[in-house]
Amino acid sequence: MRLNRTRTDFAQKFEELIESYNAGSRSIEELFEELLKLSQSLTDEQERHVRENMTEEELVLFDILTRPAPELSPEERAEVKKVARDLLHRLKELLVLNWRQKLSARARLKDAIEDTLDTGLPRAYTPDLYKQKCSAVFEHVYECYPERDQGVYAEAV
Numbered sequence: 001m002r003l004n005r006t007r008t009d010f011a012q013k014f015e016e017l018i019e020s021y022n023a024g025s026r027s028i029e030e031l032f033e034e035l036l037k038l039s040q041s042l043t044d045e046q047e048r049h050v051r052e053n054m055t056e057e058e059l060v061l062f063d064i065l066t067r068p069a070p071e072l073s074p075e076e077r078a079e080v081k082k083v084a085r086d087l088l089h090r091l092k093e094l095l096v097l098n099w100r101q102k103l104s105a106r107a108r109l110k111d112a113i114e115d116t117l118d119t120g121l122p123r124a125y126t127p128d129l130y131k132q133k134c135s136a137v138f139e140h141v142y143e144c145y146p147e148r149d150q151g152v153y154a155e156a157v
Contacts, residue, residue, distance in 0.1 A: 013038055058084045060144075064136050065121070069129060076122040083120035090116055091141055095148040113137050 017038070021031045052059060061084035066072065072080065090112050099105040114134050121130065 052081070054081060054084070055088075058088055060140065061087055061137065064140055065117075065133055070124040070126075072122065072124055076124055079120065079122050083116060086120065087113065087116045087137070091145075095141075095145055097148060099148070100142065100146065109141065110134070110138055113141075 014035075017026070017031060017034050020026045021028070026034070052062070054062060058081070062081055065080050065084060066077070091109065094105070094109050094112055096102070096105050099109065117125075117130060117134055117137070121133075125133065
């Protein structure tokens with residue numbers, strides 16, 4: 001979850017399992033079976049970036065752009081993958097020393113996000129959804145990239 005906040009449903013599912021066990025509505029055997037299923041789901045999710053032919057960083061942007069909406073055709077999904085790759089490359093070039101404190105650096109970052117998404121996303125994205133995705137991407141970058149060459153992905157390597 002530290003690498004991809006769109007995975008919060010796994011934590012919620014785990015908490016629900018524990019709560020139901022503590023409340024007495026599940027036996028230890030049922031809990032164990034459900035935990036095994038959850039573990040397999042987590043393993044599948046951790047390997048998804050390989051199946052999608054993306055890095056973990058690209059996959060996070062892809063997830064932000066596609067979850068929970070919109071519904072996309074396979075061709076549109078491919079377009080969004082390309083946008084995620086292009087966007088990550090462009091954003092990393094714009095991350096400068098103390099970028100969070102510099103108004104101009106934050107503005108360049110926001111402009112790059114808006115421009116890349118505006119020119120690359122398929123028509124399935126409404127203007128409101130586009131704005132939501134721009135905000136979500138900026139928030140992700142702000143939280144996960146405190147400085148150039150630092151952040152949760154640099155630490156995960």
